[in-house]
């Protein structure tokens with residue numbers, strides 16, 4: 001296998017002969033960042049979309065690959081649930097473009113968004129590989145990969161078949177989740193992929209009247225985890241209305257809206273810095 005065109009060329013310790021990554025010469029993707037969680041429902045897809053929008057606002061060319069094949073949420077979060085991806089005469093796939101962000105999801109290829117995907121792991125893994133090789137991404141500064149939850153088969157395929165530059169971990173700060181996040185972090189270590197940082201999501205609620213913070217969990221374990229592993233916490237986000245309904249930005253509390261968008265912009269800045277190091 002040749003390293004030519006690979007985003008990690010000259011910056012990885014894989015043996016070119018045994019590397020399983022196939023790169024499409026028509027695509028030039030500078031960095032691939034996987035957004036991962038140990039467990040489902042912690043806000044991984046929401047953070048992927050918000051980070052993509054923030055990076056696009058900075059003028060970056062951004063793509064999102066929905067690698068959560070059996071539970072795809074990117075089309076709805078990007079308000080693109082009625083879109084269908086088209087193919088080219090060369091059997092390549094054209095991504096859907098929303099607000100300048102290129103998107104691919106298996107739901108863009110299904111008859112209806114509620115058609116289930118009842119496939120076994122290796123077939124799902126091949127779909128993810130094709131999303132990298134067969135989609136015409138063109139020039140991208142960052143491709144964000146919305147990973148399936150956990151450390152299973154498909155997560156492993158993504159890490160082995162895509163030249164991932166770094167991982168952002170999303171977690172809620174419960175003790176049980178900290179243990180599962182630790183597993184995901186150790187998986188990245190084994191695969192030689194750096195964990196850029198962890199976003200603690202839905203950690204607390206701020207009273208709209210007195211602004212007291214009500215913590216949902218005892219987060220001592222996650223704090224200890226950050227101390228032990230020296231992994232960076234990118235920030236802690238409360239439960240917020242505008243994320244619950246991501247399309248209704250304008251109808252909610254403006255102060256909360258600005259704070260949340262600022263929070264995501266700050267993380268996007270840190271991610272860009274970390275990727276350039």
Ligand SMILES: Nc1ncnc2c1ncn2[C@@H]1O[C@H](COP(=O)(O)OP(=O)(O)OP(=O)(O)O)[C@@H](O)[C@H]1O
Nearest residue numbers: 040041042043044045046149202238239240243244
């Ligand atoms: N900070 C937040 N405040 C309020 N609601 C949130 C917040 N973050 C995420 N949510 C909501 O939590 C739910 C789960 O979020 P999301 O789908 O992003 O999680 P996920 O980890 O990608 O889930 P899955 O495991 O299904 O892929 C969604 O309804 C989302 O709107």
